[in-house]
Amino acid sequence: MVSIKQIAQHVGVSTATVSNALTGKGRVSADMVDRIRRCADQLGYRPSPAARALKSGQSNILGLVMPDLTNPLFPRIAQSLSIAAEARGLGILIGDSRGDASRQQQAVMRLVDRGVDGLIIVPQKGTSPEAPRHVPTVIINTASDQRTTVSADHVGGGILLGAHIAGLGHNDVILLGGDRISQVQQDRIDGMTQGLGAAVTKHILWGKSAFDQLDRLVSQGATAIMATSDMLALGAHSALMQISLSVPADVSLTGFDDLPLGTAMHPALTTVVQNTQAIAEHSLDVLSCLILDRPAPPLGRVIPMHLVTRHSTAAPRRAANS
Amino acid sequence: MVSIKQIAQHVGVSTATVSNALTGKGRVSADMVDRIRRCADQLGYRPSPAARALKSGQSNILGLVMPDLTNPLFPRIAQSLSIAAEARGLGILIGDSRGDASRQQQAVMRLVDRGVDGLIIVPQKGTSPEAPRHVPTVIINTASDQRTTVSADHVGGGILLGAHIAGLGHNDVILLGGDRISQVQQDRIDGMTQGLGAAVTKHILWGKSAFDQLDRLVSQGATAIMATSDMLALGAHSALMQISLSVPADVSLTGFDDLPLGTAMHPALTTVVQNTQAIAEHSLDVLSCLILDRPAPPLGRVIPMHLVTRHSTAAPRRAANS
DNA sequence: AATGATTAATTAATCGTTTAATCAAATAAG
DNA sequence: CTTATTTGATTAAACGATTAATTAATCATT
Numbered sequence: 001m002v003s004i005k006q007i008a009q010h011v012g013v014s015t016a017t018v019s020n021a022l023t024g025k026g027r028v029s030a031d032m033v034d035r036i037r038r039c040a041d042q043l044g045y046r047p048s049p050a051a052r053a054l055k056s057g058q059s060n061i062l063g064l065v066m067p068d069l070t071n072p073l074f075p076r077i078a079q080s081l082s083i084a085a086e087a088r089g090l091g092i093l094i095g096d097s098r099g100d101a102s103r104q105q106q107a108v109m110r111l112v113d114r115g116v117d118g119l120i121i122v123p124q125k126g127t128s129p130e131a132p133r134h135v136p137t138v139i140i141n142t143a144s145d146q147r148t149t150v151s152a153d154h155v156g157g158g159i160l161l162g163a164h165i166a167g168l169g170h171n172d173v174i175l176l177g178g179d180r181i182s183q184v185q186q187d188r189i190d191g192m193t194q195g196l197g198a199a200v201t202k203h204i205l206w207g208k209s210a211f212d213q214l215d216r217l218v219s220q221g222a223t224a225i226m227a228t229s230d231m232l233a234l235g236a237h238s239a240l241m242q243i244s245l246s247v248p249a250d251v252s253l254t255g256f257d258d259l260p261l262g263t264a265m266h267p268a269l270t271t272v273v274q275n276t277q278a279i280a281e282h283s284l285d286v287l288s289c290l291i292l293d294r295p296a297p298p299l300g301r302v303i304p305m306h307l308v309t310r311h312s313t314a315a316p317r318r319a320a321n322s
Numbered sequence: 323m324v325s326i327k328q329i330a331q332h333v334g335v336s337t338a339t340v341s342n343a344l345t346g347k348g349r350v351s352a353d354m355v356d357r358i359r360r361c362a363d364q365l366g367y368r369p370s371p372a373a374r375a376l377k378s379g380q381s382n383i384l385g386l387v388m389p390d391l392t393n394p395l396f397p398r399i400a401q402s403l404s405i406a407a408e409a410r411g412l413g414i415l416i417g418d419s420r421g422d423a424s425r426q427q428q429a430v431m432r433l434v435d436r437g438v439d440g441l442i443i444v445p446q447k448g449t450s451p452e453a454p455r456h457v458p459t460v461i462i463n464t465a466s467d468q469r470t471t472v473s474a475d476h477v478g479g480g481i482l483l484g485a486h487i488a489g490l491g492h493n494d495v496i497l498l499g500g501d502r503i504s505q506v507q508q509d510r511i512d513g514m515t516q517g518l519g520a521a522v523t524k525h526i527l528w529g530k531s532a533f534d535q536l537d538r539l540v541s542q543g544a545t546a547i548m549a550t551s552d553m554l555a556l557g558a559h560s561a562l563m564q565i566s567l568s569v570p571a572d573v574s575l576t577g578f579d580d581l582p583l584g585t586a587m588h589p590a591l592t593t594v595v596q597n598t599q600a601i602a603e604h605s606l607d608v609l610s611c612l613i614l615d616r617p618a619p620p621l622g623r624v625i626p627m628h629l630v631t632r633h634s635t636a637a638p639r640r641a642a643n644s
Numbered sequence: 645a646a647t648g649a650t651t652a653a654t655t656a657a658t659c660g661t662t663t664a665a666t667c668a669a670a671t672a673a674g
Numbered sequence: 675c676t677t678a679t680t681t682g683a684t685t686a687a688a689c690g691a692t693t694a695a696t697t698a699a700t701c702a703t704t
Contacts, residue, residue, distance in 0.1 A: 048660050056689085
């Protein structure tokens, strides 16, 4: 590999001058800069990241810890972060926390040992990851998580959906959660509850076993099902079809997150999107400030979600119990 | 941060001795090793990756370039790679090639500039990424791609599915591809064609507009639809339901890749899984050899796929045209 | 007891880059 | 014409770890 030393030799100056010329610091005459630049890219010089990291104490690399990636939302966040990081000249080292909290902790440690400048953690549901004191960290979870610096407004998203469903005239609704240990899902349920308003009857069910109760509840008058994720909504849709109920004619259905499958299924799913781009940008803004020890990064910011109305929701066939 | 130098000072020896004691090289007395070890973890010493990388010329970091992550299979590969890499003491730096070939090329360059020891590239469909001469690279694509060192056996997977469908007695089948530019999908189609055998009538359709033709082809006698991905299969399923055809009673349906949505939908999708774990392991084996300049890494290996029979396939209602 | 072999530690150089301190030459000011 | 000041470069140290070469001390051998 060609180093600054070789350039120095070629041009006949000291390495310090080469460094100064290339980084634009110190005093170097204009035409010397020119000669050095020319020589550098003629020789195909690429600065050594290791040497820079060693000298500066900064790797320009961030660690990203993600939960099990089966949920297609996480890759989207990862991608947004990757794009945003790249724009800031930062690299992203991935760490998988697959499964339990202890592995998550291990992943954090490994990344720190690799010399990352900062960490972005999307916690396992129900866990509280801890980063070493001296490593700047941003946690992306949900607003009601006290430690969180950045998150989508899951409650707000729920409100949007709830208001939409209530606005269509539904007044007996099933709320479907996947795992009650997840604070995100709790917040979504809370939001939906708020959005629906006090007048609407609500049945909150958790887990896949809930599918079995759909039949009974619908026959007792429920006219809409609101799931805490698109995937769950797909499952509910399948369950409904088994008992010959159609969406949205018999039952309206909503999801969360706007996954690709939401447009692949029929009817296309009414759902709520989070602006992963904005979350990524803001996470990095905060993290950059923390790393540079800059004052008062705007903490606890919440990124609004947006309603995507498609064809899985409609007015109820007739008012059920009122 | 605590360095080797501070330990040396504490214990009252030279840094060389500390280094030797900690790495187990050179000559150090047993109890000196003990004292140094003790002091090291009392002070909370963590070796500097930057310094090591500078001295050794190896970063122990691999670059992973992935196409647009909307396809949920890629995260799964990323996760498998991440786990396999970790077991080998390697880190993974991600690069997003979102969209076009030129960005993919940029992503490769950026990773190389960050000093990765090697690259793993999952190419954009229809592109030929190039890594700089001196950077060991493994490409994960499909066996018919000449440059590829590792891949799932997409043709074999297709054969498995084709044989399964033919074995059930179907003899008029629709093959559904998403994008004909993708070599992977071409191979899958080829495999399915082979697996079905010469006696079966095949209609090959590409793209989402193909959904419109399903009605006609089925009424003309087609009894099964085989898609090149689970997502596409979900789309087909929705299209079928719109024209009141049920799966598998009226039409059998198969996918590819065993995505989570395959079990969320009803009936659960018959599909084919790739062993991402094995692909990851083998990729890293090959890459490690290339990096260490070891001889003859087993090239062009193909990892078999496995059939997952669920409830979206059944014997045709009655033999259509024979 | 003198020589050689072995053991345990140290010295010093190195990886590639940055940067504070220094220096010589040229220019400006008195 | 001497004294400041500015300019453009160099020297040398530093970042943290590794390692070949070296030295000093211990032990065994004849």
